[in-house]
Amino acid sequence: xxxxxxxxxxxxxxxxxxxxxxxxxxxGKGANLAEMTNLGLPVPPGFTITTEACKAYLVTGExxxxxxDQIAAHLASLEQAMGKRLGDPEDPLLVxxxxxxKFSMPGMMETVLNVGLNDRSVQGLARQASGADAQTxxxxxxxxxxxxxxxxxxxxxxxxEVPGEEFEHALDDAKRAKGTHDDLDLDADDLRGLxxxxxxIFFKHTxxxxxxxxxxxxDLAIRAVFESWNAERAVLYRRQERIPADLGxxxxxxxxxxxxxxxxxxxGVAFTRDPASGAQGIYGDYLANAQGExxxxxxxxxxxxxELERLDKKSYDELLGIMARLxxxxxxxxxxxFTIERGKLWMLQTxxxxxxxxxxxxxxxxxxxxxxxDLDEALHRVNGAQxxxxxxxxxxxxxxxxxxxxxxxxxxxxxxxxxVFTSARAVELAAEGESVILVRRETNPDDLNGxxxxxxxxxSRGGKTSHAAVVARGMGKTCVSGADxxxxxxxxxxxxxxxxxxxxxxxxSIDGTTGKVYLGEVPVxxxxxxxxxxxSLDPEHVDNPLVxxxxxxxxxxxxxxxxxxRTNADTxxxxxxxxxxxxxxxxxxxxxxxxxxxxxELVERLILARDNTEREAALAALLPLQRADFxxxxxxxxxxxxxxxxxDPPLHEFLPPLEQLAVNVAVAQERGEDVAQEExxxxxxxxxxxxxxxxxxxxxxxxxxxxxxxxMQVRAIAEAAVTVTRSGAVARPEIMVPLVGAVxxxxxxxxxxxxxxxxxxxxxxxxxxxxxxIEVPRAALTAGQIAEAAQFFSxxxxxxxxxxxxxxxxxxxxxxxxxxxxxxxFGISPFExxxxxxxxxxxxxxxxxxxxxxPELKLGVCGExxxxxxxxxxxxxxxxxxxxxxxxxxxxxxxxxxRAAVETDGSDSR
Numbered sequence: 001x002x003x004x005x006x007x008x009x010x011x012x013x014x015x016x017x018x019x020x021x022x023x024x025x026x027x028g029k030g031a032n033l034a035e036m037t038n039l040g041l042p043v044p045p046g047f048t049i050t051t052e053a054c055k056a057y058l059v060t061g062e063x064x065x066x067x068x069d070q071i072a073a074h075l076a077s078l079e080q081a082m083g084k085r086l087g088d089p090e091d092p093l094l095v096x097x098x099x100x101x102k103f104s105m106p107g108m109m110e111t112v113l114n115v116g117l118n119d120r121s122v123q124g125l126a127r128q129a130s131g132a133d134a135q136t137x138x139x140x141x142x143x144x145x146x147x148x149x150x151x152x153x154x155x156x157x158x159x160x161e162v163p164g165e166e167f168e169h170a171l172d173d174a175k176r177a178k179g180t181h182d183d184l185d186l187d188a189d190d191l192r193g194l195x196x197x198x199x200x201i202f203f204k205h206t207x208x209x210x211x212x213x214x215x216x217x218x219d220l221a222i223r224a225v226f227e228s229w230n231a232e233r234a235v236l237y238r239r240q241e242r243i244p245a246d247l248g249x250x251x252x253x254x255x256x257x258x259x260x261x262x263x264x265x266x267x268g269v270a271f272t273r274d275p276a277s278g279a280q281g282i283y284g285d286y287l288a289n290a291q292g293e294x295x296x297x298x299x300x301x302x303x304x305x306x307e308l309e310r311l312d313k314k315s316y317d318e319l320l321g322i323m324a325r326l327x328x329x330x331x332x333x334x335x336x337x338f339t340i341e342r343g344k345l346w347m348l349q350t351x352x353x354x355x356x357x358x359x360x361x362x363x364x365x366x367x368x369x370x371x372x373x374d375l376d377e378a379l380h381r382v383n384g385a386q387x388x389x390x391x392x393x394x395x396x397x398x399x400x401x402x403x404x405x406x407x408x409x410x411x412x413x414x415x416x417x418x419x420v421f422t423s424a425r426a427v428e429l430a431a432e433g434e435s436v437i438l439v440r441r442e443t444n445p446d447d448l449n450g451x452x453x454x455x456x457x458x459x460s461r462g463g464k465t466s467h468a469a470v471v472a473r474g475m476g477k478t479c480v481s482g483a484d485x486x487x488x489x490x491x492x493x494x495x496x497x498x499x500x501x502x503x504x505x506x507x508x509s510i511d512g513t514t515g516k517v518y519l520g521e522v523p524v525x526x527x528x529x530x531x532x533x534x535x536s537l538d539p540e541h542v543d544n545p546l547v548x549x550x551x552x553x554x555x556x557x558x559x560x561x562x563x564x565x566r567t568n569a570d571t572x573x574x575x576x577x578x579x580x581x582x583x584x585x586x587x588x589x590x591x592x593x594x595x596x597x598x599x600x601e602l603v604e605r606l607i608l609a610r611d612n613t614e615r616e617a618a619l620a621a622l623l624p625l626q627r628a629d630f631x632x633x634x635x636x637x638x639x640x641x642x643x644x645x646x647x648d649p650p651l652h653e654f655l656p657p658l659e660q661l662a663v664n665v666a667v668a669q670e671r672g673e674d675v676a677q678e679e680x681x682x683x684x685x686x687x688x689x690x691x692x693x694x695x696x697x698x699x700x701x702x703x704x705x706x707x708x709x710x711x712m713q714v715r716a717i718a719e720a721a722v723t724v725t726r727s728g729a730v731a732r733p734e735i736m737v738p739l740v741g742a743v744x745x746x747x748x749x750x751x752x753x754x755x756x757x758x759x760x761x762x763x764x765x766x767x768x769x770x771x772x773x774i775e776v777p778r779a780a781l782t783a784g785q786i787a788e789a790a791q792f793f794s795x796x797x798x799x800x801x802x803x804x805x806x807x808x809x810x811x812x813x814x815x816x817x818x819x820x821x822x823x824x825x826f827g828i829s830p831f832e833x834x835x836x837x838x839x840x841x842x843x844x845x846x847x848x849x850x851x852x853x854x855p856e857l858k859l860g861v862c863g864e865x866x867x868x869x870x871x872x873x874x875x876x877x878x879x880x881x882x883x884x885x886x887x888x889x890x891x892x893x894x895x896x897x898x899r900a901a902v903e904t905d906g907s908d909s910r
Contacts (some may be wrong), residue, residue, distance in 0.1 A: 012070040015046055020330075025050050027250030029100025032350050039329065041322055041347050044852060045081045046095070046254035047074040049222060054248035057226045071222075073120040074160045075253070082255050083185045087214025090126050092121035094147070094256040097221040099228060101249040104351055106449070108237045109228040113291060114151040114256060118212040121146045129432055139262050141188035142717030149191055149819025150291065152198040152210055155217065159224040162205040170197045174441060184289060185348035202899050212522050218253070218779075225251045233448045235824075243474075243868075245824060257346045259339040259429070260291050264312065267291055269544040270305055270319065272327040275355040276409055276513070278545070280364030282306055282320070284336075285463040299461040302463045315345045325349055328569075331372040333363050335789075354703065356412050357386035358546050363616060365549035371639070377554045377900045382448070382553060383899065384869035384892035389413070390550065391888065392531075393524035395511055403516035405497050407458070407483030415456030415478035416509040416521045419502055421490045423450025430454070437508055439495060443468040444619070451477060452900040456510045458517060460486045460495075478512035486517070533891055534580050554891065558582070558899025563875065564882035564891045566641070568862060570594065573633035573766055578887035585631065586639040587730075587794060587884020588862035591713060592647050593628050595654055597624075602655040608684050619712040626713060630720035636729040638724075641732045643794060643862070643884075645773060646713050648738040650693040658685050694799075694808065696868050710737075714753045718760035718768060725766050734769040736794055744787040749788055771858070774846050775799035783846035787853040795843050797871075801830050804839045831864065834871040844878045851879070860884060869896045873885055876900035 018026045019033030026034065030048030035083030037043045049071065054066040079085050084093035084408050099109035099151035117125065122144050130140035156162035171183065174194050178185055186194070195833065202210050207794040208678050210219055228234060231250045238245055259267035272286035285302035288311065309316040319338060322345075328335045339346045355363065364378035373381070395401075395414040420426045423446065426438045430453035438454040440447065442461040449458055451471060456478035459468045472479030473712040487496045502508065509522040531537045532547045539551035566587035575586060595603050609615035631641060661682050668675040692697035704712035714735060721731035727892035735753060739745045749769050757768050774780055775796030783793070802809055809831055820826045834840050843861075850857045860882040865871035867885030872893055875883050877900070885893050 001558050008070075009052075009064070010070070011064065011067045012202065013050065015043065015072060017169075018048065023102045024247070025052065025250070027051060027252070028102055028104055028351055029349055030250045030252050030748075031778045033252060033254070033764075035345055036326075036350060039143045039325070039340065041325075042345055044255040044257050045078055047048075047078065047251060048100070049250040049251040049253070051250050054226045054229060054250065055246070058222070058248065058299040060230065063223075068219075071218075071253075078253075080257060087116040087118060087121050087216070089120035089125065090124045092116050092214075094125070095218065096254050096256055097218065097225060098252045098254065099225045101229070101243075102247050103241070103243050104354065105234060105237055105241075107457075108234040109231065110221075110225050112151070112158055112224070112660060113146045115221055116149050116157075116214040117120045117148045118214065120212075120383050125486070129258075134706070140188075142191060143258070143261050145188050145191035145195055146186075147197055147258070147291075148451045148823055149195045150642070152202060153196065155221065156198070156202045156212075158228070159220045159422045160202070160206045160269075162202055166201045166205075167198060170194060170201060173197075194482070212566045218542050222251050222253075223248060228828065233446060234451070236448055237376075237471075239821060239827065241823075242827060244569050245827075251290075254348070257285075257339050257341045257348075258291070259341065259343075260289055261342055263288055264342050265289060265340055266308075266311075266337045268305060268308070268337075269351055270338065272334045272336075273359070273363055273366075274322045274360055275333065275335070275353050276412060278355070278366065278549075280334075280358035280366065280692050285466075289787075298849070299462055301484055310342060312340060315340050315343065316347050320818060323348065326374070330797075331367060331377075333359070356473050357389040360386050361390070361549040362545050365545070365552055366588060368552075376552075376560070376708070378508060379552055379556055379560065379895075379899055379902050382895070384872070384896040387529075387550070387895050388889070388892050390529040390546070391527055391891070393526055393530075394508065394513075395518075396523045396525040399517050400785070401520075401522050402517055403455070404500065405483045405485040405517040407480040407486075407515045408463055408469070409511065409513045409515035410463075410466070411457075411472040411477060411479035411480030412483040413523070414509070414511060414524055416507060417455045419504055419506050419508055420454070421488070421493045421495075421504055422893060423447045423453075426450035426453045428781050439486075439488060440468070440509075441490070442466060443471070445561075451475065456480075456512065458483060458508070458510050460484055462489045470749045472512075478510060480510045480512060480515050480517060483515070483517055527691045534577070536726030552894060556581075557895045559898075560901045561894065561897035562901050563872070563880065563893075563897040565890055565897060566643075566860065566862075566882050566884040567887050567890055568635070568866075568884055569887060571629075572636045574887055575633050575636040577879060578890055579636065579640075581890040583887065583888055583890045585643075585882070586637055587643050587860050587866070587882060588736075589633060589642060590628070590643060592649050593646070594626060599625060600654055606679065606706075606709075607654070607688070608680055615706075616708060619708050622714055623712050626716035627720045627723075630733075631718050631724055634720055634724040634733070635727075635729055637732075639730040639732070641734055643734040643736050643771075644713075644717055645702075645736045645738050646710050648699050650688070650690065650696055658682075658689050661685055679777070689692075695803070700737050700749060701739065703734045703737070704745065710749060711752060714756045715760060718757050718766070721768065722761060725764055731766060733766070734792060736771055736773050736792075738773045738796070739776060739799075739803075740772045740774075741778045743782065743789050746772050746786060746789045760836055769858075774843075775803070775861070777842055780842035780846040783851040784853040787850040787857050790854075790857070791851075792858035792860070793846065793850055795846070795859075795860055795861040795863065795880075797834060797839065797843070797865045798831065800842060800863070801835065801839050804835070804842060831847060833868050834865045834874050836874055840874055840878075847878050847880065858882075867893050872896040873900040873904070876904055 015034045015037040023031045031388055053067055066521045082093050083090050094114050098497050126140045126144035153167040157164040175687045199210050239436055259265045266288040267287035267290050274283045282305055284305035286300045286308045287303050334350050337349040346588045360382045364381045367373045368378050403573045417437040419439050420436045426436050427449050429436050435455045437456045438450045439458045442459050448759050457468050459473050459481045459825040460483050464482050469481045483496050486755050493504050509518040528547055539547050564584045566585040567583035568579050568588040569575040569586050570590050570593040606618035663674055665678050665682050717733050719735045724731040728889050737749050771790045771792030773796045774793050836895035859880045862884040866883035869888030881892050
């Protein structure tokens with residue numbers, strides 16, 4: 001038998017072998033480098049190690065078989081293309097080693113530049129940089145030693161976990177000794193001394209000399225990038241952004257090009273449109289005589305990209321042409337990193353750029369106008385989380401509020417809070433319920449915890465492309481960067497601006513749109529998007545591109561969606577607001593909220609009733625009050641369905657707490673006071689007390705045990721509907737029986753309700769539907785039986801989640817959910833987004849079996865998941881008729897229902 005040949009798995013791809021659609025395999029950075037290479041753009045040669053290699057390494061801790069040989073082969077090709085060898089002491093090839101996952105994770109994983117430098121090749125790099133011009137030798141020496149110190153610093157921190165602050169302290173000491181604040185003032189001798197200092201720091205923490213073998217540097221850097229996928233900050237960022245944990249990162253090995261060769265060199269980041277507002281124009285940052293990390297790290301303040309036209313018009317014009325070409329090719333805002341090496345432009349990266357919520361809507365509309373995408377694609381490009389951000393309030397400013405500083409509006413929003421200077425303090429105060437503003441000279445990836453905890457971020461350095469700006473935009477956090485009037489002193493926990501000192505705990509306000517910083521708390525006003533939804537702004541006649549874009553996309557979402565969107569509302573005011581926001585009915589009216597306040601005494605009379613006469617008197621007193629409530633809601637929702645849930649929680653929730661009441665009675669007895677009424681109340685509370693009331697006498701069980709309670713509510717609903725209908729409006733009541741677990745419960749309640757409805761409605765033309773809330777797992781599993789007695793189902797996913805998981809929501813979220821999220825057991829709380837595999841499966845079973853038994857069965861959801869973007873897509877998939885959510889989330893649900901239709905039906909143009 002012929003010997004089988006082993007086919008080696010392909011772990012390494014040259015740039016020319018990939019394309020932008022291979023992000024799963026090559027990561028976003030690698031796929032886009034490949035795409036730009038194939039477009040003929042000036043990309044430095046290189047290769048990409050796949051995400052599959054990373055995943056294999058993370059499983060075993062060892063490189064997969066064949067990877068080392070494939071790297072060697074591609075490295076040899078790279079050396080041939082460049083005419084140089086890695087680490088050659090005479091004319092060294094240097095490479096960068098960069099991470100690149102499928103989804104952009106700015107600053108979360110590792111990068112090492114200048115790999116290949118050592119004590120010998122640094123001399124060769126200087127000679128290579130000086131060329132034939134001896135006059136440049138001083139600058140070339142400085143460049144070479146600057147590159148070497150950067151390698152040791154990055155390699156030490158990234159690969160060997162040397163504390164980064166030790167390198168920073170050494171750099172500060174060198175600048176202090178030179179009498180400068182700018183690292184550009186350090187000459188070759190200063191940097192040579194800094195390299196020696198860095199080597200000592202490296203040895204102190206690792207017990208070994210800095211590695212001199214270039215291939216060892218490369219292999220260790222690749223491993224470090226693999227391992228950075230599971231670094232704490234990367235895990236936290238993925239959890240925050242809901243990025244799957246099993247994707248792994250690719251590694252890109254790219255020939256170095258140098259922006260730190262002198263004033264005719266530099267590095268920058270460009271956006272094809274403003275990522276903050278969506279406005280068209282030239283946006284970005286440029287930093288002369290610098291390497292790429294200097295721009296995003298914010299260690300020096302950049303100049304606007306337009307300045308490049310004055311500094312190097314040839315490169316500027318070439319860059320603008322490439323930007324236009326990339327935007328047309330990707331049909332979207334592009335984020336571009338570039339380096340200029342002695343007048344030669346190199347493209348280091350492009351990706352579809354992160355943008356603010358406002359920019360997302362504006363850009364989507366612009367691209368439709370330009371014919372690059374259609375409205376279906378525009379709808380795909382925005383999401384409900386972004387829309388929710390646009391509905392947040394903004395500052396109300398008048399003459400009393402004068403800014404004390406102005407930076408760059410890097411991520412819009414209005415945020416006020418107590419100043420903190422460390423990530424740890426931000427987390428600590430936020431956990432105590434305080435609003436905080438994280439103030440830093442510049443942020444770095446280690447600040448992620450504090451950035452998540454803070455209401456806003458303020459930095460004295462950096463621009464729109466700094467770490468703070470990019471991460472804040474991605475998270476929807478307000479950010480002002482580059483406010484260089486502010487002198488930040490982190491060790492002393494204070495900053496000084498305009499002669500005023502602000503210490504930790506003082507309150508400041510930051511405006512992420514204008515970049516302005518205010519002392520104290522600035523009042524806020526409604527956003528223009530909310531004003532549009534409420535009808536006070538006419539999108540056809542307002543000079544606001546955001547409002548016009550939101551109107552256009554929302555109109556398309558409404559035209560495309562199949563799911564109706566209702567609201568959860570218990571008062572006429574809530575119903576009216578939800579209707580202005582686009583609600584098409586009420587999916588949940590909680591009647592228990594109508595028993596609070598002044599009516600609590602009537603509930604006490606009902607509970608304390610000693611016989612039928614007293615009970616009926618209490619119910620008779622409640623009836624007109626309930627009827628008036630329903631009349632108000634039916635009038636507000638004229639012509640739209642209103643689902644009224646009969647009283648659900650245990651009655652003892654309307655009584656004083658047992659312990660408090662017992663103490664009050666005991667004290668009164670000691671004083672000799674007449675406490676007969678209080679004693680009767682205490683006896684009733686003790687009689688009704690339950691160890692686990694959420695699983696006790698509530699919902700349908702109350703209606704079956706307390707005679708006349710549900711009958712009173714049904715009569716109030718029916719009488720209100722008749723009154724409203726006879727006044728000229730249209731009432732469409734739907735009565736929902738809660739907590740049903742067996743069809744017999746629903747049949748019993750329905751029989752009594754139908755008699756009352758028939759008696760009240762008569763020939764008025766009012767039609768009343770009777771259905772149930774599916775919130776008990778048994779109800780979901782016996783939905784076929786229950787559907788025979790129900791005209792509609794509404795899924796109460798809050799209780800269904802509690803009972804499905806065995807969680808008490810009030811107890812577990814603060815007790816241990818943080819640990820479950822930390823361990824990755826949850827990617828997100830199941831109370832926030834539907835658990836598709838467990839609770840979602842119960843919903844799917846109930847929907848399928850309910851419809852099989854009764855094809856015309858109406859299906860909806862009224863738990864908090866009804867307004868969650870991810871959950872809305874699930875409810876579309878399983879065939880529900882509507883979702884219901886709080887009034888403020890109605891626009892979000894409308895948008896996501898449209899997006900679900902476009903994406904699931906496969907009829908978009910992508």
